[in-house]
Amino acid sequence: MENNYKKLTEEIRGFAFELLKDGKVDRVIGYGKEEYSGEVTPLFITAPDESNRLIFNSECSMLLAKYLLNYRESRVAIVAKPCDTRAIASYLAENLLKRENLVIIGINGCPGITGNTACIECTVRNPVIFDFTAGEAIDKAELSPRVANELEEMTAAERLAYFQEEFSRCIRCYACREACYVCYCEECFTDSNQPFWVGGSVKLKDNFTFHLMRSMHMAGRCINCGACEMACPEGIDVRALPAKLTRVARELYNYEAGMDPEQKTLLTDYDVNDPQPGFLD
Amino acid sequence: MNQADTKQIDTFEPKILAFLCNWCSYAAADLAGSSRIQYPPNIRVIRVPCSGRIDPLLIIKAFNSGADGVLVSGCHPGDCHYTDGNMYARRRFVMLKELLTFAGVEEERVNFTWCSASEGKRFAGIVREVVDRVKKVGPWKGFAGPAGQGFLEREGELAGGK
Amino acid sequence: MIKVANSEELEQLLNRLSQDYKIAAPVVKRKGRKERIEYEYIDSPGEITLERQPDSSPKKFFLPQNERMEVEVAGAPGTEDKQKTILFGVRSCDLEALKVLDDVFLDDNYIDAYYQQHRENIIIIGLSCSEGKPSCFCGTLGIDPVKNDSAPIFLYQRGDRYYFKVYDEEYAYLLEDLPEGDEGELAEIVEERAASFAENNFTLDLPVPLPEETTFSAPFWGDLAEKCLGCGVCTYYCPTCYCFGFFWEQGEKSRCWDSCMFASFTKHASGHNPRRSQDQRYRQRVMHKYSYHPENYGRLACTGCGRCLDNCPVNLDIRSVLKTVESYLQEKGGVKSG
Known part of the structure; x- marks a missing residue:
């Protein structure tokens, strides 16, 4: 079951080399290393010789799927963790990408990313959509995801205090927004002044409102990949609110975002017998 | 109503924003009025074409702007003037309510219901119920508020810079 | 003393x-x-x-x-x-x-x-x-x-x-x-x-200020900024970035940090945006620090504190960018600015 990063890297390089050599794709999006810092960074390669710059290890936290939106008209291969494949499935469901332009190199049996708390909750360790796979698929039965959440145990007042403390540190750099696969709007509500949704200053009440509004847009679309949390330079628990909504979607509607390119999003669909907890009679 | 009153919990008169759909709930409010059914004057009505038109962000913004509570009412499921606008709205509101209560907003402040054009009496009852619910939890402290302080007190500029 | x-x-x-x-x-x-x-x-x-x-x-x-x-x-x-x-x-x-x-x-x-x-x-x-x-x-x-x-x-x-x-x-x-x-x-x-x-493993041989036209019209910006997400982290952590915007709320005017990395930074009321893509915005940031500010004030607007690369969500390293600029300018025949 244990996947070896060296082997994964070699397999990825092999696929990338062949695809570029045969001219099947114009570019491969994967992970590489920065020359000076040695940190993992997204890498875009166009020549077969460059494929030995590709790597894969436990630091590959960025969600590469978002870059696909920059290359809608060209043929692209992408190194995709299972969460990336879910993002891609969502994009396909929303008609944002053309499947025939895409070559997905899925990572089988994803071991999780260092420092990403979302990976502890992950139940999808194999790609949901792929053309090639690297590594050994993981047996779902072996998984024991931790879904319990300390926040659920708290009272409303305690949670309010918790989120106030978290969001008070927000500097409104919008890294969470830019890292998130859901956030591809031409104009974000934060930038809109007609209508005016939320103040751009770093007051706590506006920070709080921004995170609520951001999270509401994630409802039924968040795949709980943790990209927002990994991107946040201040280490704010920005994932807690959207992650809560993914749990609600699972419990109430048995809905899991990004599992199937044919699937409708939660909020663009309904059932006449939908539950309505908390509604007044 | 005097703004200073909102600071006193014992004389607390909540400000509740009510989003009512044009075809059913707004007509119900109208009927309650023309039938001379009394209900508390705490709601501020915004008429919308359909409950499906209400962007959840509007409700979050209402709380950011200091509303003590929100009431949303549309046509009963199956009766929507636009066939299924309220069906879409229902999922959205369930998610929104879960989000707000998880973030620490009291459940009593976020109210959703369905009310048809003929239910003037019921509409008055709903408003009474919602006002009671909001009164029970007291003034909305705001997303930035420390416990026990009213929204207007902290947002000094709103209360005249005090 | x-x-x-x-x-x-x-x-x-x-x-x-x-x-x-x-x-x-x-x-x-x-x-x-x-x-x-x-x-x-x-x-x-x-x-x-x-x-x-x-x-x-x-x-x-x-x-x-x-x-x-x-x-x-x-x-x-x-x-x-x-x-x-x-x-x-x-x-x-x-x-x-x-x-x-x-x-x-x-x-x-x-x-x-x-x-x-x-x-x-x-x-x-x-x-x-x-x-x-x-x-x-x-x-x-x-x-x-x-x-x-x-x-x-x-x-x-x-x-x-x-x-x-x-x-x-x-x-x-x-x-x-x-x-x-x-x-x-x-x-x-x-x-x-x-x-x-x-001992310093990073050396640079750049003309300061960078020759504006040559660097601005260089072909590499698209590749360098390909991975840039367009968040404001680098500018907000930068000790020299000073751009700000104004906000009015309930009669109160306040000055808040703004970032040239945001698409809305240069967006006109008409909807036209002179810096349409992220590579243009990233180029602006580098050019401001290494060309425009030195041109105007005779001082680099980067102090090498390294915070932009420490905090960048995609680990975009300005040193690699500068190295690319360096080799491009050398290729161009060592254009030195006056």
Whole structure:
């Protein structure tokens, strides 16, 4: 079951080399290393010789799927963790990408990313959509995801205090927004002044409102990949609110975002017998 | 109503924003009025074409702007003037309510219901119920508020810079 | 003049100073997922940590992220607390960055009264770096991390000994309790540290300012900025980025940081955006730091503090970018700007 990063890297390089050599794709999006810092960074390669710059290890936290939106008209291969494949499935469901332009190199049996708390909750360790796979698929039965959440145990007042403390540190750099696969709007509500949704200053009440509004847009679309949390330079628990909504979607509607390119999003669909907890009679 | 009153919990008169759909709930409010059914004057009505038109962000913004509570009412499921606008709205509101209560907003402040054009009496009852619910939890402290302080007190500029 | 203290005396000194001054210094903030060191107002000297470079720059004391403009007339700063602040432990990179902010906000023709007021109310005590972090490259840009005379008082710490080098005698009264120290001992520390910083694996041979037209129209920007997400992290953590926007809310006008990395930064009311794509925006940031600011003020607007690459969600490294620029310009025949 244990996947070896060296082997994964070699397999990825092999696929990338062949695809570029045969001219099947114009570019491969994967992970590489920065020359000076040695940190993992997204890498875009166009020549077969460059494929030995590709790597894969436990630091590959960025969600590469978002870059696909920059290359809608060209043929692209992408190194995709299972969460990336879910993002891609969502994009396909929303008609944002053309499947025939895409070559997905899925990572089988994803071991999780260092420092990403979302990976502890992950139940999808194999790609949901792929053309090639690297590594050994993981047996779902072996998984024991931790879904319990300390926040659920708290009272409303305690949670309010918790989120106030978290969001008070927000500097409104919008890294969470830019890292998130859901956030591809031409104009974000934060930038809109007609209508005016939320103040751009770093007051706590506006920070709080921004995170609520951001999270509401994630409802039924968040795949709980943790990209927002990994991107946040201040280490704010920005994932807690959207992650809560993914749990609600699972419990109430048995809905899991990004599992199937044919699937409708939660909020663009309904059932006449939908539950309505908390509604007044 | 005097703004200073909102600071006193014992004389607390909540400000509740009510989003009512044009075809059913707004007509119900109208009927309650023309039938001379009394209900508390705490709601501020915004008429919308359909409950499906209400962007959840509007409700979050209402709380950011200091509303003590929100009431949303549309046509009963199956009766929507636009066939299924309220069906879409229902999922959205369930998610929104879960989000707000998880973030620490009291459940009593976020109210959703369905009310048809003929239910003037019921509409008055709903408003009474919602006002009671909001009164029970007291003034909305705001997303930035420390416990026990009213929204207007902290947002000094709103209360005249005090 | 040199003044010397041990940690006990330093604590006494800061306690005494805190009666007359607010004191801000790097402190460990362990909140949430990441441990951060940040400049904050402190209650007791025990909180101070001089261990490593703070994660955010001290520019927030001079250009607050959110500053209320009391009166909408230039030259009428706020009526806020005028109590003086001592900003303790500012390293060379951040001291040099302040010069960049001064260039802009204290330009003879356009003095920013708000900035000026903060600047006058804050006394800086500098700090000599004992070791760099992997992302630091101040030395490459000609900044000496070991000593810097742009703060009135500059501190060297070695073990339990604190050496204060007083550059501006006007502020010597702050340290009047402390005994005088020996210049020789200090010179020794400076020499020792200079040696430890001597080996530098990152060298640059760039014309400053960068030749505007050649660099601007270079073909590589699209590739370099391909991975840039367009968030504001690099600009918000940068000690020299000073762009701001205005917000009005309920009659209150405030000045907030803005970022050239945001698409909305240059968007016109008509909907037209002169910097349409992220590579144009990223190019603007690099060009501003290495071409436009040096052109206008004769000083690089980058101090090599390395915070932009420490905090970048995709680890975009400005050093690789500069290297690409370097090799391109060399290829172009070593264009030197005049």
